[in-house]
Amino acid sequence: MDVVRTHHLTKRYGRRTVVDDLNLRIPAGSVYGFLGPNGSGKSTTMKMLLALVRPTEGDVEIFGRQMTRDTRRQLLGGIGSLIEAPPGYGHLTGAENMMIVQRSLRLERAQVERAVATVRMTEQMDKRVREYSLGMKQRLGIAMALAREPHLLVLDEPTNGLDPAGIEEIRGLLRYLADQGITVMISSHLLEEIDKVADHLGILSAGRVIFQGTRDQLFAASAPDLLIDTSQPERAGEVLRDKISVQLDSTGHAEGGTLRLPGVDTPTTERIVEDLVCAGAAVHGVRRDEQSLEHVFMKLTSGGQL
Numbered sequence: 001m002d003v004v005r006t007h008h009l010t011k012r013y014g015r016r017t018v019v020d021d022l023n024l025r026i027p028a029g030s031v032y033g034f035l036g037p038n039g040s041g042k043s044t045t046m047k048m049l050l051a052l053v054r055p056t057e058g059d060v061e062i063f064g065r066q067m068t069r070d071t072r073r074q075l076l077g078g079i080g081s082l083i084e085a086p087p088g089y090g091h092l093t094g095a096e097n098m099m100i101v102q103r104s105l106r107l108e109r110a111q112v113e114r115a116v117a118t119v120r121m122t123e124q125m126d127k128r129v130r131e132y133s134l135g136m137k138q139r140l141g142i143a144m145a146l147a148r149e150p151h152l153l154v155l156d157e158p159t160n161g162l163d164p165a166g167i168e169e170i171r172g173l174l175r176y177l178a179d180q181g182i183t184v185m186i187s188s189h190l191l192e193e194i195d196k197v198a199d200h201l202g203i204l205s206a207g208r209v210i211f212q213g214t215r216d217q218l219f220a221a222s223a224p225d226l227l228i229d230t231s232q233p234e235r236a237g238e239v240l241r242d243k244i245s246v247q248l249d250s251t252g253h254a255e256g257g258t259l260r261l262p263g264v265d266t267p268t269t270e271r272i273v274e275d276l277v278c279a280g281a282a283v284h285g286v287r288r289d290e291q292s293l294e295h296v297f298m299k300l301t302s303g304g305q306l
């Protein structure tokens with residue numbers, strides 16, 4: 001079952017379309033990494049899921065029910081969120097901030113205490129929030145989102161500005177929450193920050209989803225560069241130049257060189273090798289380049305296609 005589904009979700013500001021025809025699918029129990037460069041429309045999408053921004057077109061379905069004026073209150077009751085800057089009044093202590101959350105949502109004290117313990121902030125509750133580090137502020141914000149014991153947690157760039165240790169701490173927390181059965185949607189403009197924790201990915205570029213699926217599917221869909229080792233790289237380059245974009249890899253051998261060919265599928269690989277051999281350019285190696293997910297992401301969001 002999907003916890004979140006959107007249907008043709010679109011937001012326009014004036015003539016500008018900032019979210020364009022989005023069909024998101026967030027499976028129950030997943031950690032869904034919502035990725036895209038700055039300005040690609042992640043926050044706007046999340047705000048539409050939380051009914052903070054009204055869609056221009058399309059609709060949002062949460063827990064299998066359409067978000068309408070009548071269902072909104074109930075559906076939002078099952079969602080915890082952290083959007084933009086960490087919340088909380090700086091001049092109040094962590095405990096006082098949590099008390100405000102407890103009262104405004106009419107929660108039990110035990111619920112608030114559990115949320116604070118989950119983010120490992122119990123010892124910091126007597127400090128004023130303005131004395132917290134950024135990581136502590138983020139954790140307090142997550143505790144606020146968790147206090148209502150949501151089924152879905154929506155976190156907009158919770159790792160923004162954190163040092164590597166702080167990022168790892170948030171990752172560990174998300175893994176723990178996912179193990180408890182909470183579905184987590186987390187946005188970031190840096191793949192490496194959420195790659196290790198997200199099992200599903202949605203990649204946004206200029207308001208459109210350019211990939212949605214599992215991490216493995218992302219790799220499978222994006223063919224790694226083909227590397228061809230040949231003892232006559234110039235000759236091989238000439239043979240292929242008209243047919244395909246070729247570059248001579250910097251890792252050329254003394255006795256020859258390596259050609260790098262992007263976006264080549266298996267049948268084309270077979271044809272290329274045949275062409276080279278027929279043209280007298282000996283081939284002594286054909287391989288695929290190992291690529292990192294970061295590389296795939298950069299390729300996709302800089303206009304590359306799947």
Ligand SMILES: Nc1ncnc2c1ncn2[C@@H]1O[C@H](COP(=O)(O)OP(=O)(O)OP(=O)(O)O)[C@@H](O)[C@H]1O
Nearest residue numbers: 013018036037038039040041042043044045157189
């Ligand atoms: N209220 C608004 N009025 C007009 N334009 C807006 C408004 N809110 C957002 N935008 C524009 O919509 C685009 C998408 O913004 P959004 O904040 O959703 O992107 P984002 O992917 O979350 O980026 P970032 O990581 O920088 O927050 C941006 O170009 C932004 O300037």
